[in-house]
Amino acid sequence: MTFSIVHLSDPHFGNVADLQLIQAVEDLVPDLEPRLTVLSGDISLRSRHGEYQAARAFVRELERTAPVFIIPGNHDVQWWWRPFIPFGAQAKYRKYVRYFGPVLAPTVKFPEAVVASALTSHGITWGSLTYRVRDLAVKGHLPKKAIERVGQIFAEADPEQARVLVVHHNVLRGELSQRMGLARWRQAQRRIVESGADVVLCGHDHQEQSDLLNGKVVVSCSGTLCTRTRGGRPAVFHRVTIDEGSISVEQYRWEANHRVFKRSDVYTYPRPRRMDEAEVATSVG
């Protein structure tokens, strides 16, 4: 089996959206033959109607190739509606919900894979509080309940189904930003490993990255599709391909001279949990 996901993030529709990049993605995605396209948050810049309307048109175009799996990022939360108030939290997501539906942490199942998500964008809440004032509505938080729900979904999956987790905030430290996306990141990383995920898709840092978390979970952190790339570098998005024995993350890098995304670096990992299972099977047999 081969299961491919086009992984996009942080288009930030609004005045920083780069329509050249958006159009190039629309043109290329059909050739990449994904079974699913994931848009891991920060759809908008300021949660405005016009931004979401443009994003809807983009999603509709992508849906001509494959279903689109979408979650909100911190820019898609109108946190000023309910700072610190745990009740009526839905108001913060009212506009996002109007355009992308009421499910903030969707799940989708294919014969080859189970894709589940956890909401890490909560605006200003006690869980995401940090000591840095500028981080206030930016940092994410991975609540225990949310990751336990994902762990339950993965536990019910068939052994041959790959387990894919989608969150908005980067789960590894950004190379240039040197920042973690999540508050209490060690705890969050441990929870992600314990959830049983084979691969986690995230964004938020605006710099692409792929590595292994704890030697067990493949991380695909996709770059942005807006003009605010980290360090002014070319934009990058990912295609993640899962087969029986491996997971690969291919990077598609913007080439300004030719106005196209070109396949560049490819990271391939053995499916680490499959290795563990193989060892157990050998020792039992």
Ligand SMILES: [Fe+2]
């Ligand atoms: Fe973000």
